[in-house]
Amino acid sequence: MSTVVDERLRRLRSELDxxxxxxxxxxxxxxxxxxxxxxxxxxxxxxLIGKLTERLLKELWRHHGIEGDPSTKTLNDxxxxxxxxxxxxxxxGALDDIRRLRNRSTHDGYDISEEDGLLAARRLIDVLVxxxxxxxxxxxxxxxxxxxxxxxxxxxxxxxxVTLGYRQAKRFxxxxxxxxxxxxxxSGMRLEYVELLLSRDANDLGxxxxxxxxxxLRTKLPKLTRFVVLDGEGAGPGALHQLxxxxxxxxxxxxxxxxxxxxxxxxxxxxxxSGSCEPRAAVAAATLTTDPRTGEQKVxxxxxxAELLTRLACGSANVLVTGRxxxxxxxxxxxxxxxxxxxxxxxxxxxxxxxxxxxxxEYAARLLAPAMGPERSRAWDLFLYLxxxxxxxxxxxxxxxxxxxxxxxxxxxLFTDLAAVLSAESAVVISSRVSxxxxxxxxxxxxxxGAGRSEQLVEQMYVNGIDPSRVPHFHVVRLADPxxxxxxxxxxxxxxxxxxxxxxxxxxxxxxxxxxxxxxxGLEERMPSAFGWAFLNGRTTFSLLDVHRELGAGAFSDAxxxxxxxxxxxxxxxxxxDHVAFVHTAxxxxxxxxxxxxxxxxxxxxxxxxxxxxxxxxxxxxASMPGAAExxxxxLPAGAYVVGxxxxxxxxxxxxAVRFDRHAVTVARYRRFLDALEADGTSQWDHPDQPAHVxxxxxxxxxxxxxxxxxxxxxxxxxxxxxxxxxxxxxxFEGKRLPTSLEWEAAxxxxxxxxxxxxxxxxxxxxxxADSWVGRPVVTYQAWYRDFAGDAVREAGASPVGEHPxxxxxFGVLDMVGNCWEWTSTSLSDPGExxxxxGSYDNPMRAxxxxxxxxYRKRGGSNAVGFRCVQDIDTDKTKEAQT
Numbered sequence: 001m002s003t004v005v006d007e008r009l010r011r012l013r014s015e016l017d018x019x020x021x022x023x024x025x026x027x028x029x030x031x032x033x034x035x036x037x038x039x040x041x042x043x044x045x046x047x048l049i050g051k052l053t054e055r056l057l058k059e060l061w062r063h064h065g066i067e068g069d070p071s072t073k074t075l076n077d078x079x080x081x082x083x084x085x086x087x088x089x090x091x092x093g094a095l096d097d098i099r100r101l102r103n104r105s106t107h108d109g110y111d112i113s114e115e116d117g118l119l120a121a122r123r124l125i126d127v128l129v130x131x132x133x134x135x136x137x138x139x140x141x142x143x144x145x146x147x148x149x150x151x152x153x154x155x156x157x158x159x160x161x162v163t164l165g166y167r168q169a170k171r172f173x174x175x176x177x178x179x180x181x182x183x184x185x186x187s188g189m190r191l192e193y194v195e196l197l198l199s200r201d202a203n204d205l206g207x208x209x210x211x212x213x214x215x216x217l218r219t220k221l222p223k224l225t226r227f228v229v230l231d232g233e234g235a236g237p238g239a240l241h242q243l244x245x246x247x248x249x250x251x252x253x254x255x256x257x258x259x260x261x262x263x264x265x266x267x268x269x270x271x272x273x274s275g276s277c278e279p280r281a282a283v284a285a286a287t288l289t290t291d292p293r294t295g296e297q298k299v300x301x302x303x304x305x306a307e308l309l310t311r312l313a314c315g316s317a318n319v320l321v322t323g324r325x326x327x328x329x330x331x332x333x334x335x336x337x338x339x340x341x342x343x344x345x346x347x348x349x350x351x352x353x354x355x356x357x358x359x360x361x362e363y364a365a366r367l368l369a370p371a372m373g374p375e376r377s378r379a380w381d382l383f384l385y386l387x388x389x390x391x392x393x394x395x396x397x398x399x400x401x402x403x404x405x406x407x408x409x410x411x412x413x414l415f416t417d418l419a420a421v422l423s424a425e426s427a428v429v430i431s432s433r434v435s436x437x438x439x440x441x442x443x444x445x446x447x448x449x450g451a452g453r454s455e456q457l458v459e460q461m462y463v464n465g466i467d468p469s470r471v472p473h474f475h476v477v478r479l480a481d482p483x484x485x486x487x488x489x490x491x492x493x494x495x496x497x498x499x500x501x502x503x504x505x506x507x508x509x510x511x512x513x514x515x516x517x518x519x520x521x522g523l524e525e526r527m528p529s530a531f532g533w534a535f536l537n538g539r540t541t542f543s544l545l546d547v548h549r550e551l552g553a554g555a556f557s558d559a560x561x562x563x564x565x566x567x568x569x570x571x572x573x574x575x576x577x578d579h580v581a582f583v584h585t586a587x588x589x590x591x592x593x594x595x596x597x598x599x600x601x602x603x604x605x606x607x608x609x610x611x612x613x614x615x616x617x618x619x620x621x622x623a624s625m626p627g628a629a630e631x632x633x634x635x636l637p638a639g640a641y642v643v644g645x646x647x648x649x650x651x652x653x654x655x656x657a658v659r660f661d662r663h664a665v666t667v668a669r670y671r672r673f674l675d676a677l678e679a680d681g682t683s684q685w686d687h688p689d690q691p692a693h694v695x696x697x698x699x700x701x702x703x704x705x706x707x708x709x710x711x712x713x714x715x716x717x718x719x720x721x722x723x724x725x726x727x728x729x730x731x732x733f734e735g736k737r738l739p740t741s742l743e744w745e746a747a748x749x750x751x752x753x754x755x756x757x758x759x760x761x762x763x764x765x766x767x768x769x770a771d772s773w774v775g776r777p778v779v780t781y782q783a784w785y786r787d788f789a790g791d792a793v794r795e796a797g798a799s800p801v802g803e804h805p806x807x808x809x810x811f812g813v814l815d816m817v818g819n820c821w822e823w824t825s826t827s828l829s830d831p832g833e834x835x836x837x838x839g840s841y842d843n844p845m846r847a848x849x850x851x852x853x854x855x856y857r858k859r860g861g862s863n864a865v866g867f868r869c870v871q872d873i874d875t876d877k878t879k880e881a882q883t
Contacts (some may be wrong), residue, residue, distance in 0.1 A: 011636030012034060012118070013031070016034070016121075019128040022132065023142065026055060026056070032048055033049050033052070033124075041117075042116055043122065044096065045120065046102055049120040050075055050120075050442075053095065053099075054073075054074075054075050057078035058071065058074075059077065060082050060086075060139065061073075061081065064085045064136040066081055066082070078095070079153060084390070087156075087388040088162075089158065089384040091130045091740050093126075096554060097119065097120070098123050099129075101116055104804065111591035119279060128163075129239070130162065132168075133158060133162045133168045134155045134158040135151075135158055135181075137151055137155070137760075145176050148176075150176070150177055150179060150198065150200055152178075154181065155617075157196060157228070160257070163377055163378070163385040164185070164260075164687070165185045166192075167185065170182040172859065174208045175204060175207075177201065182194070184820050190864075194224050195224075195225045195228070196342075197227050197228070198228050199227070199229045202229050205227065208265055215531075220396050223264075224250045226249050226251055227250045228253050228256050229252055241756070243301075245633075251288065252342060257344075259375070261368070266347065267369060269574070270334045272339060278669075281804075282303060283328050284301070285301075285304075285478060286301050286478050302580065305328075305332055305477065306335060308477060309337065309477065312427075312475055313342055315334060316427050318422070318429070319429045319474060319475065319476050320432065320476050320477065320480045321432075321479065322433065322477070322479065323431075323433070323478060323479030325487070325584070325617050326486060326503065326586060327479045327585060330398070330433075333395045333429060336395060337393065337395045343391060343393040345391060345426075346386070346392065346393045348397065348675075348693045349394075349397050351401055351402030351708070352398035352402065352540060353402035353439050353495045353540070353575045355541065358730075360421070361602075362380075365379040365380040376668050386819050388426070391426065392426035393427050394428050396418070396430040396431075397430075397431050398431060398432070398585070399414070401540065402787055404518050405611060405613065407647060408646040428474075430474070433616065443562060459813065478741075486583060491506050491509075491510050492506055493662050495509055495510060504590055511526060511587075513569075514567070514571055519552055520567045521878075523555060524724050528595040529595060530551060532593070532594055535591065535592040535613060536595070537608060537612070538582055538613040540588060541580070541581045544561040544566070544582055545578075547566060547568070560780045562576075562765065566580075570583075585615075585617075592614075593622040593625065594621075595629070597625050599751070606640040606650045606651045611651070614650065617651075622642065623760050628750075631812060631813070633660070634662050635658070635873065636657060636659075636746055637657050638655060638657045639653065640652070640654075640744075641747045641751060641753070641754025642751075644745075645745060648791065656805070656872060657872075658739065659870060659871045659873050660747050660811070660814060662812065663868065664801055664815060664822060664867065665869065666717065666868045667708065667709055667715050667717050668716065669734075673696070673733050674696070674697065677697070680695065680696065681695025681696050681697045686725070690725045690729075694723070695726075696718075696725070697725040697798050698721045702861050703720075708720075716801055718820045720798060720862065721865075722867065723859050723861050723868070724856075724860075728825075729865040730869070731867075735868060735871070736870060737872075738825040739869075739870040740824055741835040741853060743870060744822065744838075745837065747816065748813070748817065748838070749809075749850045750811070753848060763806070765806070767804055767817055768798070768815075768818045769817075769843040769848045770788045770842055770844045770845070773788065774842070796841050796842055797841060798820050798840075798841055800843070802815070804818075806836060817852065818838065818848040818866060819840060821840050821854065821862075821864055821865045822837050824836065824867070830855075832858055837854075837864055
């Protein structure tokens with residue numbers, strides 16, 4: 001063994017000696033793992049440290065009265081169940097490291113090195129240090145002469161100072177209600193001391209001090225002396241002053257943390273954002289709850305979202321608040337954070353102002369630093385300690401705006417960044433626009449610990465460093481969708497606009513009025529290129545110098561850079577020193593949509609590295625703007641298009657123009673192909689990779705109507721029960737091909753990215769889907785199963801092509817959503833599968849949008865899957881079509 005290892009073992013042995021009290025009480029041999037290391041058996045050392053850790057956690061289990069018998073539990077189970085009772089993130093990290101090393105040693109077959117053994121011993125010491133330094137009765141044993149409440153608060157304050165880098169130097173129990181603690185830490189070349197005299201009430205404290213004549217604290221240590229009086233009445237400060245002189249501070253226990261971190265300073269900016277953080281009127285909401293036994297979801301209505309959120313937060317629930325832009329989410333969350341009766345410690349972070357590339361730990365520490373005084377360098381550690389205490393409320397506003405990219409993968413990365421906060425024992429309230437979180441099945445699974453997570457999602461969580469067992473359950477509170485949101489009402493009233501206008505028109509009027517009143521109307525034309533382009537690149541905060549650089553000196557009055565002198569001041573809010581952001585993200589999203597409305601800019605956005613930052617609201621604004629004139633020639637021009645579901649919007653370029661079939665391929669058309677087949681059901685147009693024994697004849701055993709391809713009544717119906725290989729061969733038979741999934745979606749959505757081929761309005765009369773068969777909206781799976789899966793599904797089926805002329809895309813293509821899914825030429829990871837688009841007659845309306853996609857095996861055939869073809873056209877014809 002090397003000299004370096006010998007020296008590290010010597011130091012570890014010396015540090016372990018400091019924890020002999022825990023070892024003696026629990027009968028632990030702390031020396032044995034080090035002997036194994038010294039003898040050259042690091043795997044034995046890791047295994048022994050794992051057993052010591054199990055012993056510690058079993059004692060912690062029994063101390064806190066956790067349900068069940070810990071004697072039969074594994075280390076993984078012990079860590080999981082004891083987690084809520086461990087405030088220190090350092091201890092949790094140490095336990096996770098020990099567990100990981102022990103699993104590698106005993107289960108995963110990895111070789112364990114000396115370095116692994118030394119690390120395990122170091123992390124065990126980190127665990128022991130915490131319980132020794134905090135005087136925790138969980139491992140040190142109860143002190144019968146100390147009141148339980150006093151012991152609990154002593155442990156909390158000791159943990160607070162250990163988190164700040166102190167160690168406990170002395171601890172004396174002076175009476176059942178009074179305890180003396182001395183802490184010290186190194187600060188450069190000197191030691192800093194803190195003395196705490198913690199007492200249940202002032203009377204008891206006075207009695208103790210009188211007995212010693214006040215000599216207890218008359219030391220020559222350089223220190224900060226504090227007296228913490230617990231719920232005390234009786235002897236007042238005057239009497240204590242007579243005993244102690246002036247070298248002390250008397251602080252109530254409930255206000256003691258305020259001497260380290262000022263919550264008032266941290267939350268001071270909230271009331272200035274919108275003047276008042278109380279909701280101006282009750283906002284209705286609905287709560288989505290899941291039955292833990294059946295997994296069935298149900299919706300409960302509430303007339304007052306503020307009351308509902310307060311009740312959930314008081315009950316230590318984690319809450320996801322969703323709603324339309326401007327629906328009052330931020331107002332509700334700010335009022336929660338400002339409510340002193342809700343929680344002792346309250347924190348508020350607006351993730352809409354967090355730079356995309358800044359980790360949340362750095363962002364939170366930066367925002368908390370001004371409230372931390374001399375301890376600002378430990379802001380993040382102190383924040384984690386307080387939220388692990390179970391007495392805090394952490395509000396994360398606009399979580400969907402804090403992601404690097406608007407997708408489930410982007411959210412998973414942010415969730416990884418926030419894992420320490422979300423898995424804490426305090427209440428966490430987050431907000432998001434409904435389109436991003438609530439409408440994404442993958443994210444719904446992520447936020448619901450009771451939901452059946454897919455194996456793929458669980459694997460992604462592990463890859464990103466998230467333990468699925470640590471993910472908390474979130475109640476979903478969805479704000480009602482009124483005729484006008486609070487944002488729309490507020491701006492409409494301020495500008496004295498007619499009621500009933502769309503959000504884009506209201507915000508546009510605010511831009512125009514603000515700049516016109518300041519004599520800078522010309523700046524409005526420059527704002528999309530300045531701020532809209534910035535949004536697409538993920539920038540939502542700007543320095544005042546940025547504003548000057550983009551808009552020129554005319555954007556400021558008095559030749560001075562300041563928010564108060566900026567002509568855009570009514571549209572902006574502070575976002576840090578000399579930085580600003582728009583008062584609501586929707587303002588910048590409107591500018592992004594205005595930027596994209598120009599064809600050249602849409603093409604430029606397609607080239608943004610990593611993809612443009614698009615939100616559903618940008619798409620909504622873009623879809624409401626006048627766009628290119630609709631055509632009827634079924635030609636999809638080459639160019640850039642907005643595609644993807646609401647939670648993963650993208651701008652993708654179609655490289656060449658194609659002409660779509662106006663209708664899906666019909667039975668009549670497919671019959672002509674059948675007549676040209678070889679005797680074995682193959683053809684000369686087959687795909688070169690087509691497997692053997694594939695026939696292009698329809699899968700008659702699957703057909704709901706056996707005479708579907710013989711009976712003339714079905715001639716105008718879509719060709720179904722046709723596999724992908726047959727669809728490919730048919731397209732080649734007609735001198736065409738299958739569209740890619742990108743071409744298909746672009747042809748259905750047009751240049752403005754609309755939800756349905758006809759626009760953004762849901763209309764079941766235009767489409768053959770489950771809602772049209774049931775006669776009312778089908779919202780949940782339970783509603784689909786109850787209302788459609790019985791009699792309706794037996795009656796439902798594909799209808800003749802062209803039966804719904806209102807189901808028309810901007811290019812004149814019909815029935816692109818509903819009726820039947822349609823094959824595309826696109827395959828993903830499995831070459832034996834292909835993407836299908838558009839939904840079918842048995843899907844609810846919400847699943848037959850232009851972005852709806854699925855994956856189906858190429859050899860499969862279904863009554864709900866058909867296809868249509870496309871034909872490449874030359875550049876000259878493309879120009880004619882655009883003209």
